[in-house]
Amino acid sequence: MKKIIRSLIPVCCLMLFSALLIQPATASAEEDLFYTYTYDYWGIERESPDAYAMNSVVLGDDFGIGNFNAPEGMFVKDNQLYICDTLNNRIIQFSYANDEFSLVKVVTEVNNNGKPEPILQPYDVFVTDDDEWYIADYGNQRIVYTDNSQNVIGTIYKPEDEETLNADYMFLPKKLVVDSAKRIFVQAENINKGFMEFEDGGEFVGYIGAADVQFDFIKYIYKLISTQEQRDQMEAFVPTEYNNIALDSEGFIYATLSKFESDNASSSKPIRRLNAKGTDILIRNGYYEQIGDVQIGNGGGYNGSSKFADVTVLDNDCYYCLDQTRGRVFGYDFQGNMLYAFGGIGYKQGCFKYPVAIESLGDSLLILDKELGIVTQMTLTEYGTLINKALDTYKIGEYDTSADYWRDVLKLNGNYDLAYIGIGRSLLRQDRFEEAMEYFKLKLDYKNYSKAYKLYRKDRIEDNVKYVFIIFVALLVIVFIKNTVKKIRREVNEE
Amino acid sequence: MKSITKSSAKAKLIHFRDTLRYSLHCIVSPFDGFWDLTHEHRGSASAATFIVIMTILTNIWKMRYTSFVFIRVQWEYFNIVLNICSFLLPFFVWVLSNWCLTTLFDGKGTMKDIYIGSAYALTPYVLIQLPMIFASNFITYEEGAFYNYFLSFSIIWCAFLFLASVMQIHDFSFGKAIFSILCILVGMLVIVFIMVLFFSLISEAVAYFISLYKEIAFRFY
Structure with a gap:
């Protein structure tokens, strides 16, 4: 017994020593902060490397302007970040360069022909290419809407439209976007006919993209x-x-909606892409x-x-949805495949308490937290970059380059x-059908597998049709010879 | 002695072969076929059991060997016993319920007749689905209509044969057969209900005695 203990002592010492040698556990602990995952064919969560990693946190106090109070909206144009600090009645502009934010200005009032008018609880801001706010x-x-130095160009009040708006309706704009033709699309409180559309100049045009009625047969x-x-106490089918x-x-407009029952999440289409007519044209091939x-x-x-609070679209048509239920960000590619999900509810960095807005800035995502009053910056990792490159090259038709990037992705995440x-x-494009089939089969992509198999089968048939023909002819000849032999025999026997 | 057993075994085998082959006649001319099946003893229980076993195997092979284009199975959660029971249990409950109710309705068939008839009615299921497992590996997703057509065709054929078997084995008219099939289906539900009730009661009773034993054991030790 003693012998064993004695022999164990050096081993223990060695173990202690080697424990000193390894890096402090912070590196692995930092990784543990995040949980990034994807879903496989069966809808089972598969852990994946981090596509976005925590970079920095923007706090109002760091710039000497006091912390944000329940900020609701955020906007990014080029490298400018605008935050609607709602309960502080101000909009703050930051500039982002060299991985650092710097304060540009704080807007608390607009200048209406020389008369300053304070802004009250700004919910959202949109800045056009020619710097109109x-x-x-x-x-x-x-x-x-104002110019860059907050001189008012115009204002839009409640549209005079008796048909759709009651006299006591209060016009409470919450979210807005402005397209290249200066049309303004507004999501206002208590409007369920879709987005309000205003023309350049502020004339009310109508509604666009009314979400369809959620009809429940049992309720009916x-x-x-x-x-x-x-019946009066029940909710109306609105x-x-x-x-x-x-x-x-x-x-195109990306819209989110979050008022639906959890059971019919997929039928209520919580994220939509609307064209000019208001039809949903989002591709759902995932x-x-x-x-x-x-x-x-x-x-x-x-x-x-998941209840999406906001969505942001990257230049490569990937879009990121912000889920308020579990504080997660879901990335989707242009075909509607889920790329990854990350984030969570919590106080630690990289988690959120009540996320309300998401924007993309360079290769980062900015997530605005209403409760904590902070903006979290998350930056693409190597893994995320590879996925983006693979998607980009695929989109412009460079399938082989894309496949190379995918191979690199596979090295990081075999799932x-x-x-x-x-x-x-890519293998399918190179006419390597059999290998392509193997890859599709691994991930149960039966539609693409069928495409590859169809071509493979055609090749095989074309290659082998001559043998089939030869066998067929040979059979005919054999049958013919057999019959003649029989005939001759019979004739011989008869004689 | 040896030669006698040998020849009787051979005779049995021939009988089995002939009765099994009769199923092919049965499915193409069901009214004739099912009448002779029991009344003329053209079928045998051994052949019927063979068809039932083949049906079970078809079900399992279908899961295993059908192209993933049509059937994708999560093997982690696949339970072969459950797969077998999900066919066998309804089948035997059907036979039982059939016997219970047709006895009341003046049916002519015995339990054995019903078993043989029901099993023979499954023949097209095996005959069509088994080759389709093989064929599914050579067709694409777009051509899946053919695959689905044949599968549903086999089911409809079987359903028709079940109807014919009830009619002919019990010497029922068409209307009476339909009515008794509806009753049989309700009877199946009742049987399942009683079975569940029985099992839950038994498990309660067993749990009672186990706890009683534990209580006594704790007292004495």
């Missing part, structure tokens, strides 16, 4: 058999309200609809499906379904 001046019940039956009083709006590089979390647990006191399918697609 469009401010959703929620507290003043108006939209005001229930309503049929209930009394008038009961179209749902959008809760946020964003523009992509082509000028394993699952773009509903955020596919496996909905109720751990940690969070339950129900990444899109990489397998991406490689398979």
Whole structure:
């Protein structure tokens, strides 16, 4: 016994010594802060490397302007960041250069022909390419647009439209975007007919993209058999309200809506891409609809499906949705495949308490937290960059380069379904059908597999049709010879 | 002695072969076929069991060997016993319920007749689905209509054969057969209900005695 203990002592010493040698555990602990995952074909969570990593946190106090108080909106143009510090009644402009934010100005009032007018609870701001500011001046019940030095160009008050708006309706603009033709699309409170559209100059045109009515058959039956009083207490079948709006590089509107039952998350299409007519043209080719979390647990006191608060679209048509239920960011590519999800609810850096807005700045994502009053900056990692490159090259038709990037992605994450399918697609283009089939089969992509198999089968048939023909002819000849032999025999026998 | 057993075994095998081959006649001319199946003893329980086993195997092979284009299985959660039972249990409950109710409705068939008839009615399921497993590996997603057509065709054929078997084995008219099939289906539900009730009661009773034993054991030790 003693012997064993004695022999163990040097081992223990060695172990202690080697523990001193390794890097302090901060590196691994930092990785543990984040949990990035994807879903496979079966909707099972697969852990993946971090696509975005925590970079920095923007606090109002760091710039000597006091902390943000319940900020609601955020906007990014080029390298300028605008934050609507709602309860402090101000808009703050930052400039981002060399991985650092610097304060540009704080806007608390607009100059209306020499008369200063304070802005009240700004909910959102949009800055056009020629530096016109469009401010959703929620507290003043108006939209005001100004030039870069806050001289008012025009204001939009409640549109005079008796048909759709009651006299006692209060115009409370919350989110807005302005397209290249200076049309203004506004998401206002208590409007369920879609987005309000204003022309350049502020004339009210109408509504666009009304969300369809969520119709529940059982509720309908229930309503049929209930009394008038009961019916009055029930919710009416009204179209749902959008809760946020964003523009992509082509000028299409991305809209999110969050008022739906958790059970019918995929049928209510929580994220939509609207064209000029207001039709939803979002591509949904992924394993699952773009509903955020596919496996909905109720751990940690969070339950129900993901509820998107905001969406931002990158130049490569990937879009990132911000989920308020579990504080996660979901990335989707232009085909609607989920790229990854990350984030969470919490106080640690890289987590959020009540995220309300997401924007992209360079290769970072900025996430605005209303409760904490901070902006979290998350930057692309090597892994995320590789995925983006693979998607970009695929989109412009360089399938082979794209496949090379996907191979690099696979080295970092062997569970990444899109990489397998991406490689398979490139192999398919190179007429290497059998290998392509293998890749598709691995990830159960039966549609692409069928495409590859069809071509493979055609090749095989074309190669082998001559043998089939030869065998067929040979059979015919054999049958013919057999018959003649029989005939001759019979004739011989008869004689 | 040896030669006698050998020849009787051979005779049995021939009988089995002939009765099994009769299933092919049965499925193409069901009214004739099912009448002779029991009344003329053209079928045998051994052939019927063979068809049932083949059906089970078809179900399993279908999961395993059908192209993933049509059927994708999560093998981690695949339970072969459950797969077998999900066919066997309804089948035997059907046979039982069939026997219970047709006895009341003046049916002519015995339990054995019903078993043989029901099993023979499954023949097209095996005959069509088994080759389709093989064929599915050579067709693409766009051509899946053919695949689905044949699968549903086999099911419809089987359903028709079940109807014919009830009619012919019990010597029922068409209307009475339909009515008794509806009753049989309700009877199946009742049987399942009683089974569940029985099992839950038994498990309660067992749990009671186990706890009683534990209580006594704790007292004495």
